[in-house]
Amino acid sequence: MRIALIAGEYPPLQGGLGDYTRRLAEALVGLGHELHVITRFVAGEPTNSLCGGVYVHRLVTAWNWETRRRIEGFNRLFRPDVLNMQYQAAAYQMHPAINLLPGALAKHIPTVVTFHDLRVPYLFPKAGFLRWKAITTMAKSASACIATNVEDRDTLIREGVRMVSLIPIGSNIIPAPLGSFDSAAWMRTRGIAEDTILVGYFGFLNESKGAETLLRALSLLRARGVNVGLLHIGGRTGDSDPTNQAYAAQLDRLADALGLRAHIHTTGFLDERGVSEAFAACACVALPYRDGASFRRGTLMAALAHRCAVITTEPRIALKELTDGENVLLVPPEQPDALADAITRLISDPSLRARLQAGAGALSRLFEWDSIAARTAELFSALLSG
Numbered sequence: 258m259r260i261a262l263i264a265g266e267y268p269p270l271q272g273g274l275g276d277y278t279r280r281l282a283e284a285l286v287g288l289g290h291e292l293h294v295i296t297r298f299v300a301g302e303p304t305n306s307l308c309g310g311v312y313v314h315r316l317v318t319a320w321n322w323e324t325r326r327r328i329e330g331f332n333r334l335f336r337p338d339v340l341n342m343q344y345q346a347a348a349y350q351m352h353p354a355i356n357l358l359p360g361a362l363a364k365h366i367p368t369v370v371t372f373h374d375l376r377v378p379y380l381f382p383k384a385g386f387l388r389w390k391a392i393t394t395m396a397k398s399a400s401a402c403i404a405t406n407v408e409d410r411d412t413l414i415r416e417g418v419r420m421v422s423l424i425p426i427g428s429n430i431i432p433a434p435l436g437s438f439d440s441a442a443w444m445r446t447r448g449i450a451e452d453t454i455l456v457g458y459f460g461f462l463n464e465s466k467g468a469e470t471l472l473r474a475l476s477l478l479r480a481r482g483v484n485v486g487l488l489h490i491g492g493r494t495g496d497s498d499p500t501n502q503a504y505a506a507q508l509d510r511l512a513d514a515l516g517l518r519a520h521i522h523t524t525g526f527l528d529e530r531g532v533s534e535a536f537a538a539c540a541c542v543a544l545p546y547r548d549g550a551s552f553r554r555g556t557l558m559a560a561l562a563h564r565c566a567v568i569t570t571e572p573r574i575a576l577k578e579l580t581d582g583e584n585v586l587l588v589p590p591e592q593p594d595a596l597a598d599a600i601t602r603l604i605s606d607p608s609l610r611a612r613l614q615a616g617a618g619a620l621s622r623l624f625e626w627d628s629i630a631a632r633t634a635e636l637f638s639a640l641l642s643g
Contacts, residue, residue: 258290258291258338258339258634258637258638259336260290260291260293260338260339260341260637261292261293261294261331261332261340262278262281262282262292262293262295262341262342263328263340263341264278264296264343265296265297265320265343265344265347265348265349265350265355266296266297266348267279267294267297267313269302270299271461271492271526272461273460273555273556274343274345274373275296275348276429276430277343277555278294278296279294279309279311279429280427280429280626281626281629281630281633282309282311283309283310283626284626284627284629284630285633285634286310286311287310287630288627288630288631288634291312292310292311293311293312293313293314293331293335294311294313295317295327295331296313296314297316297319297320298315298316298317298318304316314331316328316330316331319350320349320350321352321354322354324354324355324358325354325358325361328340328358329362332365332366337366338367338637338641339367339368339369339640339641340366340367341368341370341371341403342355342359342368342369342371342399343371343373344370344372344373345373345374346376347376347499347500353391355395356392356394356395357394357398358395359398359399359400360394360395360398360399363398363399363400367401367637367640367641368399368400369399369400369401369402369403369636369637370395370396370399370402370403371402371405371424372396372402372409372413373405373426373553374409374553375413393416393417393418396413396416396421397416397418397419400420400640401422402418402420402421402422403423403633403636404421404422404423405423405426405552405553406425406552406553407576408551408574410423411574422636424632424636425552425623425624425629426552426553426555426624426629427558427624427625427626427629428555428561428562428563428621428624429555429558429559430529430533430559432533432562432563432564433530433533433534438537440538443534443537443538444538447522449486449522453485453486453520454483454485454486454540455486455488455522455538455539455540456471456475456485456486456487456488456539456540456541456543457488457490457535457536457539457543457560457565458471458487458489458490458542458543458544459491459532459542459544459556459559460491461491461492461493461501462489462493462494462501462504462505462508463500463504464500466544466545466546466547467545467546467570467591468508469507469508469511470545470547470590470591470592471487471543471545471593471596472511472512472515473511473515473593474543474545474593474597474600475487475517475520475597476515476593477593477594477597478597479517479520481597481601483601483604485520485604486520486521487517487521488523488524488535488538488539489521489523490527490535490536491524491525491526491527491532492525493523532559532563533563536559536565537563539565540603540610541567541603541604541610542560542568543568543596543600544556544557544567544568544570545568545569545570545590545591546569546570547570547590547591548573548590549570549571549572549573549590550570550571550579550585550587551572551573552576552624557569558621560617561617561618561620561621561624562618562621562624564614564617564618564621565614565617566586566610566613566617567586567613567617568585568586568588568596568600569585569586569588570587570588570589571588571589571590578620578623579620580616582609582613583612583613583616584616584617584619585613585617586599586602586603586613
């Protein structure tokens with residue numbers, strides 16, 4: 258098949274949607290398909306290029322009402338068999354034109370929307386129910402939809418969307434072989450005292466991820482005499498969501514108020530090996546999502562793939578694959594005391610930590626890219642065969 262993926266962001270832009278699109282495209286190429294990615298222009302990058310077997314077309318200067326014309330021009334030139342839009346409102350600058358795009362394109366080419374979340378776009382002040390209407394209209398006008406998690410799939414079905422497939426995401430960071438990694442040496446080179454117990458946090462600072470809960474838990478632990486430090490792995494705010502900047506500033510003020518600045522260590526954006534090394538230096542990884550753990554979270558998938566001892570928050574909808582005490586530790590959202598207690602329990606119990614690490618590795622095998630690509634290709638083939 259000749260498959261075209263529409264992506265609001267794509268490397269070198271930083272963002273989970275772009276990283277997912279690259280992984281999916283490369284895995285589909287590995288299955289013998291011809292892959293094109295339609296994305297936005299980045300200064301210094303060629304308009305058309307071939308990277309990792311994927312043809313990348315940076316045709317879009319901004320996501321707006323002009324986008325449809327540019328994609329239709331691409332379709333006339335390359336004649337793809339199927340279009341697959343990777344949707345996350347922030348990646349498309351919250352523009353409502355994108356919500357109408359699948360319906361227009363599906364009149365001529367099978368068009369599938371992969372919903373990375375169901376966050377509504379900005380329309381105008383006090384748009385109210387119209388913002389959610391934009392999501393449901395988008396889903397119903399597409400040829401088919403892919404949900405990356407159970408919660409979003411069930412929501413779309415309740416809204417009357419008929420063609421919804423559940424296909425999870427995988428880790429955007431492939432673990433690098435580290436051999437006999439020396440975490441103490443790694444910490445020394447970064448000016449971190451060797452007796453510091455590092456608690457990892459991975460990913461951009463976004464309000465839904467609950468980093469303020471983690472800061473308050475860290476403050477509680479230090480008040481109890483536990484020498485913990487926070488290691489923020491990866492970039493700070495990303496390139497797509499402008500709300501991340503304001504939230505990051507809010508966290509800086511909280512860290513100052515709690516006297517934590519000296520105990521927060523940041524890596525900045527890293528390559529894959531750098532991420533793997535940072536994970537390996539941590540005693541555990543804390544991901545206290547406000548809305549509960551979900552398999553739509555690439556940060557969770559990356560921590561599991563790296564066999565980390567993960568503490569995260571209880572999912573809103575029970576996920577049978579997550580087993581408290583076996584592959585993760587679960588705590589209630591927005592409760593710093595509970596998170597601090599879980600961190601204490603984990604760092605003081607090596608056998609529990611080892612069990613969680615083994616369980617995380619086993620769980621991550623359910624979310625490998627070859628399987629994700631095969632299931633995606635099967636859906637496209639089914640659409641083409643009617």
